[in-house]
Amino acid sequence: MAAALAVAERGRGRTAPNPNVGCVIVRQGRVVGRGWTQPGGRPHAEAMALAQAGDAARGATAYVTLEPCAHESPRGPACADLLVGAGVARVVAALRDPDPRTDGTGLARLQDAGIQVDSGILAAEARRSMAGFLTRQALGRPLVTLKLATSLDGCIALASGESKWITGPQARAHAHLERARHDAILVGRGTFLADSPKLDVRLPGLEDRAPRRILLSATGPTPPGWERIADMGDVRGLRAVDHLMVEGGASAASAFLRADMVDRLLLYRAPILIGGGKAAIEAFGLATLSEAHDRWRLTDSRLLGSDRFEVYERN
Amino acid sequence: MAAALAVAERGRGRTAPNPNVGCVIVRQGRVVGRGWTQPGGRPHAEAMALAQAGDAARGATAYVTLEPCAHESPRGPACADLLVGAGVARVVAALRDPDPRTDGTGLARLQDAGIQVDSGILAAEARRSMAGFLTRQALGRPLVTLKLATSLDGCIALASGESKWITGPQARAHAHLERARHDAILVGRGTFLADSPKLDVRLPGLEDRAPRRILLSATGPTPPGWERIADMGDVRGLRAVDHLMVEGGASAASAFLRADMVDRLLLYRAPILIGGGKAAIEAFGLATLSEAHDRWRLTDSRLLGSDRFEVYERN
Numbered sequence: 001m002a003a004a005l006a007v008a009e010r011g012r013g014r015t016a017p018n019p020n021v022g023c024v025i026v027r028q029g030r031v032v033g034r035g036w037t038q039p040g041g042r043p044h045a046e047a048m049a050l051a052q053a054g055d056a057a058r059g060a061t062a063y064v065t066l067e068p069c070a071h072e073s074p075r076g077p078a079c080a081d082l083l084v085g086a087g088v089a090r091v092v093a094a095l096r097d098p099d100p101r102t103d104g105t106g107l108a109r110l111q112d113a114g115i116q117v118d119s120g121i122l123a124a125e126a127r128r129s130m131a132g133f134l135t136r137q138a139l140g141r142p143l144v145t146l147k148l149a150t151s152l153d154g155c156i157a158l159a160s161g162e163s164k165w166i167t168g169p170q171a172r173a174h175a176h177l178e179r180a181r182h183d184a185i186l187v188g189r190g191t192f193l194a195d196s197p198k199l200d201v202r203l204p205g206l207e208d209r210a211p212r213r214i215l216l217s218a219t220g221p222t223p224p225g226w227e228r229i230a231d232m233g234d235v236r237g238l239r240a241v242d243h244l245m246v247e248g249g250a251s252a253a254s255a256f257l258r259a260d261m262v263d264r265l266l267l268y269r270a271p272i273l274i275g276g277g278k279a280a281i282e283a284f285g286l287a288t289l290s291e292a293h294d295r296w297r298l299t300d301s302r303l304l305g306s307d308r309f310e311v312y313e314r315n
Numbered sequence: 316m317a318a319a320l321a322v323a324e325r326g327r328g329r330t331a332p333n334p335n336v337g338c339v340i341v342r343q344g345r346v347v348g349r350g351w352t353q354p355g356g357r358p359h360a361e362a363m364a365l366a367q368a369g370d371a372a373r374g375a376t377a378y379v380t381l382e383p384c385a386h387e388s389p390r391g392p393a394c395a396d397l398l399v400g401a402g403v404a405r406v407v408a409a410l411r412d413p414d415p416r417t418d419g420t421g422l423a424r425l426q427d428a429g430i431q432v433d434s435g436i437l438a439a440e441a442r443r444s445m446a447g448f449l450t451r452q453a454l455g456r457p458l459v460t461l462k463l464a465t466s467l468d469g470c471i472a473l474a475s476g477e478s479k480w481i482t483g484p485q486a487r488a489h490a491h492l493e494r495a496r497h498d499a500i501l502v503g504r505g506t507f508l509a510d511s512p513k514l515d516v517r518l519p520g521l522e523d524r525a526p527r528r529i530l531l532s533a534t535g536p537t538p539p540g541w542e543r544i545a546d547m548g549d550v551r552g553l554r555a556v557d558h559l560m561v562e563g564g565a566s567a568a569s570a571f572l573r574a575d576m577v578d579r580l581l582l583y584r585a586p587i588l589i590g591g592g593k594a595a596i597e598a599f600g601l602a603t604l605s606e607a608h609d610r611w612r613l614t615d616s617r618l619l620g621s622d623r624f625e626v627y628e629r630n
Contacts, residue, residue: 154469276598283591292587
């Protein structure tokens with residue numbers, strides 16, 4: 001299952017509205033097929049792994065990070081039927097699929113066909129891996145990650161607007177890797193006008209992984225190559241965006257916080273002081289300090305060069 | 316020597332204008348005396364350790380974190396003479412004393428009396444231990460520590476002024492311990508008026524270690540129990556203050572940064588977002604981002620409860 005979760009990561013940020021699933025097929029102790037949801041959502045992980053395994057799938061065990069789907073679509077048959085047809089002996093699933101078209105039906109169909117079914121293996125890790133899809137299923141909106149690159153005193157730029165660079169090359173490379181794992185990046189109009197951000201992925205081998213670019217702006221034109229949403233109500237309507245990264249600026253950050261739509265914080269903090277610079281976040285409606293506490297928990301922390309990188313997730 | 320450095324810490328923040336020295340006397344593998352500079356600077360560490368050792372000092376080795384002083388004063392005899400008189404066989408010193416009244420004369424007097432002398436042992440650790448005294452000797456001013464307790468977005472209070480509490484109980488207890496290691500704490504008038512800070516040490520057994528309280532304010536009265544300085548020029552003139560902690564607010568912090576008088580940063584950072592709050596530091600004259608880099612290096616980092624504690628020292 002750990003191997004299935006690892007290959008599932010390859011699709012993260014490219015499979016929406018489908019989940020990024022991973023599948024590994026093992027027969028007599030040997031891996032005979034591996035698959036992960038392909039860009040755009042098809043083929044599914046199981047279909048790819050079964051195609052690789054061919055006849056070797058007969059009598060094998062399929063490890064899959066999400067319950068195989070039970071619904072046919074114009075884009076392909078149901079994975080539960082594919083697994084039955086291939087003659088696998090056992091299916092191990094990490095999570096039940098909350099999609100109402102499956103939601104237990106997939107596992108039931110496998111059992112009805114005489115296949116041994118186990119589920120709930122590495123469920124917490126699978127939930128983290130497919131957090132974007134699961135957030136969409138549960139809340140009807142993307143998983144939102146707010147990225148901040150600040151000085152020790154919480155500034156994202158000098159008062160003059162100068163912001164290149166606060167963090168060092170290792171932190172910036174890491175931020176580009178995070179971009180590649182998101183379906184779309186959003187900035188506010190102020191950041192768009194000030195920085196003309198390209199929001200591309202400048203990492204060798206990942207140049208084609210640039211996510212879609214979304215401008216949050218109530219008015220004004222939609223720049224070529226961009227999509228535009230007018231307000232927070234439009235976030236739910238973003239099509240095929242399950243992982244959204246908010247990259248700036250302080251006004252866009254506060255709009256998402258005010259709407260209680262931030263699930264993860266990525267903080268890159270450089271060992272510099274700015275003093276009287278641009279704050280990272282505008283007011284978002286906090287009335288008292290007690291409201292601010294117990295909302296975030298640290299889930300990752302390390303040094304990237306001389307910058308500290310931290311991930312916080314909402315409680 | 317490590318043991319001598321450990322006892323030297325007991326005096327930190329209480330011995331100015333004298334250095335906080337530690338001394339351990341060892342005879343035939345047994346510790347026969349330990350001493351550290353007493354509050355106010357006298358007795359010196361060597362005098363205390365020798366008094367403890369008594370006759371056992373004859374033929375023993377004295378480990379001392381700073382060259383024994385060579386100058387008599389009305390407050391006591393020179394430690395070099397005391398060591399000679401006690402008949403120690405060997406003196407191991409970490410650092411030469413930069414005070415022009417000693418500056419090599421102490422070690423020379425010991426050697427002239429036939430005592431074996433070694434120096435430079437754990438010199439870097441001793442420099443750190445006596446950084447306040449050494450800064451005063453080298454720069455004619457105290458070692459200045461700027462303490463900041465902020466949210467993840469660098470705020471020290473809500474826009475309303477509410478600042479109790481940003482950090483948790485473990486971080487606040489640690490900050491009180493740091494207070495006990497400083498001769499004096501300074502705040503600006505804004506913080507004095509807003510918070511009426513007591514600046515005491517609320518830790519069991521250390522209640523009597525409250526440092527002197529200094530108000531940075533060009534005008535206005537000097538509150539009872541406080542000292543007042545009018546501007547940064549007065550920092551050099553602070554008597555018997557070798558370790559000064561600046562505790563707030565943003566204006567006092569920027570005054571010290573503008574004067575390039577901050578040697579250490581203590582950062583306590585809580586896992587909360589405030590948004591549009593009071594910034595930790597006002598503008599201090601930074602013109603470009605490149606000036607901000609390479610000034611600080613991380614020397615300590617850990618979690619205190621759910622808050623991150625970091626120490627930065629100037630490069």
